Amino acid sequence: MAERVTLQTIADRVGVSRATVSYAFSRPDQLSEELRARILRVAGELGYAGPNPTARSLRLGRAGALGLIFTETLPYAFADPYSIGFLQGLAVAAEEAAVGLLILQQPPGVQRPEIVRNAVVDAFCVFSLPDGHATLDAVLARRLPTVFVDEPYVPGLPFIGIDELAAAGEVVRHVVDLGHRRLGLALVGLHQDGRHGWADLRRQRSAEYEAMRTRVEGYRVAGEQAGVDWASVPVYEVAGNARESGREAGRALLARDPRPTAILCNTDVMALGVLDAAAEAGLKVPEDLSVVGFSDSGAEEADLTTIRQPKQLIGQTAGRMLLSGLPPEPERLILPHELIVRGSTARAPLPS
């Protein structure tokens, strides 16, 4: 029907130049009060929607948005308390800078580099990208300020995360100090192939998610330093970070003979599932079995020993870095973690 209303439409109708109309919206001091009122009145009559944001962005050279790249579909990402915590932190920074947060999903399987190529943003935050993902190149090609969170760490590119190796080591030393020698691992998110089952050393080392791979490596190194024969430690891997997956892993581990006295998990959600499996098997935690999580997301209510990862702080720091106006430092920024000892770990039961 009616053709598009632009600044020019209004200018023609009022009988002034386009520039004047622009000033009426953005710089009231540049024209008389009377003319400005007339322009705004006509704009209202014509149903003008205000200066077109896309055209504005083009002219001003800023998009007013921060791009967040998830490699999971959102339904999955938002099922994870860790992701949500991170997102909350990022959102704080976005709000401070009065920019929007453009969420870009790179669903696993289908490659959609055009989503990254076409994103109208001023900066990118890349969240937990597996090794060799095509998105890496697509993002770097945009040559915008970019920060990688948790994984991967690419030397020379800005990165924020925790010291996964040290954190995992603390977990192992904690249970070893409590006398545990028969450990079991319940791990999620090592590979993209969706496999559930036992993961041998080769599979542990070839994990595609760097943070998880490092975490596992940290368990191993600390375990071997404490004299644990790592080749004999059962490792059960699952694909989705869900309580039900943790239960499955817990069942498998608890069915082993000898049964582990401590099960280490690489997320809290997994640990909750392991607790379920322990309850099913009639095992008391921590008397019969110690369980450790990772991330401190929802772990408090379950009285779970875990590593506290400053998820909000990570998000906020990433956001502030990107929105400060300065190019982000191309360095590896390590934020502090903390072992939180709660009621899910105790001295190992005496060998029966």
Add this chain to the structure above:
Amino acid sequence: MAERVTLQTIADRVGVSRATVSYAFSRPDQLSEELRARILRVAGELGYAGPNPTARSLRLGRAGALGLIFTETLPYAFADPYSIGFLQGLAVAAEEAAVGLLILQQPPGVQRPEIVRNAVVDAFCVFSLPDGHATLDAVLARRLPTVFVDEPYVPGLPFIGIDELAAAGEVVRHVVDLGHRRLGLALVGLHQDGRHGWADLRRQRSAEYEAMRTRVEGYRVAGEQAGVDWASVPVYEVAGNARESGREAGRALLARDPRPTAILCNTDVMALGVLDAAAEAGLKVPEDLSVVGFSDSGAEEADLTTIRQPKQLIGQTAGRMLLSGLPPEPERLILPHELIVRGSTARAPLPS
């Protein structure tokens, strides 16, 4: 340092027209393989970031993003399972259409209409907006396809939600059928003023959040139909949808004399807090006290009777409507809810 690299830079360097370079990126069939290879090579050498998305958006007239307006800060919104479920649904639709999701926070207190004015999006989804919020005008001024979710319903504008009045009525009839006559209400999100305390009838009726107001009205109407003297029903309101708030409300309600035998909550998170308060007071649920939630978010694990609100479906439907290319129907779309009876409600205890 080096000035910006655009299509023109490459065109000049290769010695062709800008159009040719554009075709090299977007329509390979429009030029010879050999020239295209040369153009791409030069583009690579110059560090060209690919066709500028903003310019592209302007020319093509599409932004490639769906704007989601939250009136809470994200940290708060993401603390609520209902919001997350809705977001998941919306994200499914966004992924289907291969567009991004631009999250626009309109924090309470500060008015930031410019965030809405400057958002580079093709459509808006407005989530749970309180009455009289300035964002309403800012969004309508953009004249983009827009859907309102949950509240407010503005006749003539597209809306998606459930039949709050009927749902609340079902809750009341459920407990009344179980013999309860002494009800108590623990409500969150009626007003923006942050008050915690008893809410009289006037305050109930003046709630600024339409969905919550309607929900309360539904409780009242069904209660009075069942012969409950509504003026004597204690209503405790809190500001933040947190378990701790629910606990506070629960404590207050359970300290009343006579003590309610059934407490109705307008969110599940509140109900969880009421369960905490009941446990503190040494009351058994459901023997001594029946508790009902709302939304079915995290209610299953707590074995909570609640209303199931199809949150994912609401999000998905909203997203599909907006991204279908057709203008959304300016109608009130009511999706089905369901009363889920679980173990938190039982027959009223005999008067002691």
Add this chain to the structure above:
DNA sequence: GGTTCCTCCTTAATCAATTAAGACCTTAAT
């Protein structure tokens, strides 16, 4: 009376692309 200053508005360049239509050349068909 001339200069200066201020207010109010216009001119025109600029941001970085897309794409229909047309030009030019080569090859094939009649």
Add this chain to the structure above:
DNA sequence: ATTAAGGTCTTAATTGATTAAGGAGGAACC
């Protein structure tokens, strides 16, 4: 030989704004 048809590239209009620089006119000052 003439026409037609492709293939390859260019021309130029278009998308909707922002803003530095400049001009016209009137008031104030010396």
